[in-house]
Amino acid sequence: MTGDSHDGINGQSEAAQIQAAVGTHVEIELLTGSGDSEPMAVDVVPDSDADFASGFLGVGTPLAQAIVGQCAGSRVPYLKADIVEVRILAVTPSLDSPSGDAASSRQAVIDEAVSRSNLADTLRLALAVDVKWGDYDPEALEENWNK
Numbered sequence: 294m295t296g297d298s299h300d301g302i303n304g305q306s307e308a309a310q311i312q313a314a315v316g317t318h319v320e321i322e323l324l325t326g327s328g329d330s331e332p333m334a335v336d337v338v339p340d341s342d343a344d345f346a347s348g349f350l351g352v353g354t355p356l357a358q359a360i361v362g363q364c365a366g367s368r369v370p371y372l373k374a375d376i377v378e379v380r381i382l383a384v385t386p387s388l389d390s391p392s393g394d395a396a397s398s399r400q401a402v403i404d405e406a407v408s409r410s411n412l413a414d415t416l417r418l419a420l421a422v423d424v425k426w427g428d429y430d431p432e433a434l435e436e437n438w439n440k
Contacts, residue, residue: 310364313384315339315352319360320383325375336387337361348389412438 313319315337322330335350337360343351350357356379359371363381371379416435 310366311384311386312362312364313337313360313381314362316387318383318385318387318389319381321360322380322382323371323376324378324380326377327375330380332382336389338387408438 311317318334318336320332320334322332324330335345335348335356337352337357338349340351340353343349343354345351345354352358352361355373356371359369359379360367360381363369363384365381365383367381369379369381371377412435415438
């Protein structure tokens with residue numbers, strides 16, 4: 294064995310270890326102040342492809358910012374709720390890719406929320422008009438809102 298390279302985590306030489314970055318699969322442990330740990334595996338992706346529920350962590354999130362640039366074996370301070378540290382167990386090239394429609398799914402949820410908010414505002418106005426001037430049908434507004 295040469296002095297330039299010695300065994301790192303999982304038998305890899307330190308020179309061969311890859312850093313967590315967009316396009317990598319990262320296995321981590323979230324460590325709490327009480328010593329408990331929770332394993333997690335994520336693929337780091339551009340924010341537009343993020344879908345945490347499916348294991349795709351956006352690079353702009355605080356957790357991704359903490360682990361990007363780190364190699365397996367690193368321990369990184371991370372203070373969120375009861376979590377105090379992240380231990381990086383493995384970093385490998387990502388074999389999975391996001392479905393590509395995460396951004397459109399998020400936009401659809403936003404559009405639906407805005408539509409519901411607008412409907413609620415319109416119904417409040419309709420009820421106020423109905424109470425003051427009468428003959429206004431808020432139920433018809435709701436029934437025909439998304440038609």
